[in-house]
Amino acid sequence: xxxxxxxxxxxxxxxxxxxxxxxxxxxxxxxxxxxxxxxxxxxxxxxxxxxxxxxxxxxxxxxxxxxxxxxxxxxxxxxxxxxxxxxxxxxxxxxxxxxxxxxxxxxxxxxxxxxxxxxx
Amino acid sequence: xxxxxxxxxxxxxxxxxxxxxxxxxxxxxxxxxxxxxxxxxxxxxxxxxxxxxxxxxxxxxxxxxxxxxxxxxxxxxxxxxxxxxxxxxxxxxxxxxxxxxxxxxxxxxxxxxxxxxxxxxxxxxxxxxxxxxxxxxxxxxxxxxxxxxxxxxxxxxxxxxxxxxxxxxxxxxxxxxxxxxxxxxxxxxx
Ligand SMILES: Nc1nc2c(ncn2[C@@H]2O[C@H](COP(=O)(O)OP(=O)(O)OP(=O)(O)O)[C@@H](O)[C@H]2O)c(=O)[nH]1
Ligand SMILES: [Mg+2]
Numbered sequence: 001x002x003x004x005x006x007x008x009x010x011x012x013x014x015x016x017x018x019x020x021x022x023x024x025x026x027x028x029x030x031x032x033x034x035x036x037x038x039x040x041x042x043x044x045x046x047x048x049x050x051x052x053x054x055x056x057x058x059x060x061x062x063x064x065x066x067x068x069x070x071x072x073x074x075x076x077x078x079x080x081x082x083x084x085x086x087x088x089x090x091x092x093x094x095x096x097x098x099x100x101x102x103x104x105x106x107x108x109x110x111x112x113x114x115x116x117x118x119x120x
Numbered sequence: 121x122x123x124x125x126x127x128x129x130x131x132x133x134x135x136x137x138x139x140x141x142x143x144x145x146x147x148x149x150x151x152x153x154x155x156x157x158x159x160x161x162x163x164x165x166x167x168x169x170x171x172x173x174x175x176x177x178x179x180x181x182x183x184x185x186x187x188x189x190x191x192x193x194x195x196x197x198x199x200x201x202x203x204x205x206x207x208x209x210x211x212x213x214x215x216x217x218x219x220x221x222x223x224x225x226x227x228x229x230x231x232x233x234x235x236x237x238x239x240x241x242x243x244x245x246x247x248x249x250x251x252x253x254x255x256x257x258x259x260x261x262x263x264x265x266x267x268x269x270x271x272x273x274x275x276x277x278x279x280x281x282x283x284x285x286x287x288x289x290x291x292x293x294x295x296x297x298x299x300x301x302x303x304x305x306x307x308x309x310x
Contacts, residue, residue: 035157035217036131036200065131067188067200071155076183078160098131098220109130109197110222110303116193117296120151120288 029085034097035067035077039084043092056083060093129196134298135217135248136187136203138227139235143255143285144203145187147227150291152189152201159184159213186213191295199295206239214242223249223302225294227285230254230263233271240272249302251279253294277304 040063045054052073059072070080087093136144148154161184187203199222204213218224224243228236236252243250254268265280274280279297283290 034220035202036133038129038131063129065129065198065200067157068190071157071188074158076158076160107303107306109132110299110306112197113132113193113199113222114296114299114303116197117191117199117292117299120191120292 029089031081031085032097033066033081033084033095036065037095037097038063039066039069039093039095040064041092042094043090045092053083053087056080056087057092066095129198132197132199133217133221134199134201134295135214135221135224136201136227137206137214137224137236137239137242139206139229139232139239142206142227142229142232142235144227147225147253147255147285147291147294148187148189148201148203150285150288151295152191154187154189156185157188157202159186161210161212184210184213206235208238211242218243218246218248221248223251223298225298226250226252228252228254228268228272229257230268231257233268236272240274244275249298249305251281251294251298251301253281253283253285255285256282277301 039056039060041057041060045057049057052075055073056069059069064072066080066084067077069084070077073080075083084093084095088095136148138144145154160181184205187201189201189203191199191201193199202217204210204217224239226236226239226243240250240252252268252272252274254263254265256262265282269278269280272280279301281294281297283294285291285294
């Protein structure tokens, strides 16, 4: 184990920029997007879209989870959610939440997972 | 584009919890490709003084890295692993993660068994199916799973198993035990 708590960034630097991107907002219609919700592009992007939003649209060309997207574009989840909320409100993407407990309550899927894990 | 939208990928969440340095990151890395996922923590008064915050007092949010792993079972069926710090002040992440989660792995170290109490309490209260994986560090006094079960005051149906999180086969066994337990929990609820 390292001595310093490894989940703190060493610098404030990387934190400032992402929040500038979303103009200091920490809440949006995207707040409730589940980390494993599926993002997919459904609309044609307007030309004047900012580079980060374009980055999201490019990363979501194939359906992708919110968490994978955040890793891919290397921004904190909260920032990504705000941006996804904006894109969704503008009809450019859809975000499909996994129904709570839906998959958990599906025996067939769980058996498939068990077999899949055994085969790893 | 007719039936395409109905083919939503199935995404399952598994949490990996436990005290400081107990092997969370190692477990996730043993069984999946691991990536750090950055999320935000709003620093509350509670956190201040607990960790060394010299020089960053002015900041009200900081980023927290979660262990994030992905196991692709097949096209369209993916298991996501999230390893989160165990302290109470990180429970804001757990609340979100445990929503609809398939289950949780609580890693325990018998030399510091009390470290996993908060995790066990948390999942018991949330009704999230969980297993206790006792990470056998070299030289750690070996306890039987029964000792651990008694010390943690676990319900009879909660699986307890010994493991070495550095070994892939052992990590696999932990995950399989959890999903089997979730399946049983589900079957008995029906
Ligand atoms: N000898 C031995 N070392 C282990 C074992 N499991 C983990 N380690 C080591 O213990 C240290 C901590 O493991 P991590 O996986 O980082 O633990 P963690 O729970 O993610 O730690 P934090 O995120 O800091 O709370 C690492 O150096 C591991 O290599 C084990 O079974 N035996
Ligand atoms: Mg770790």
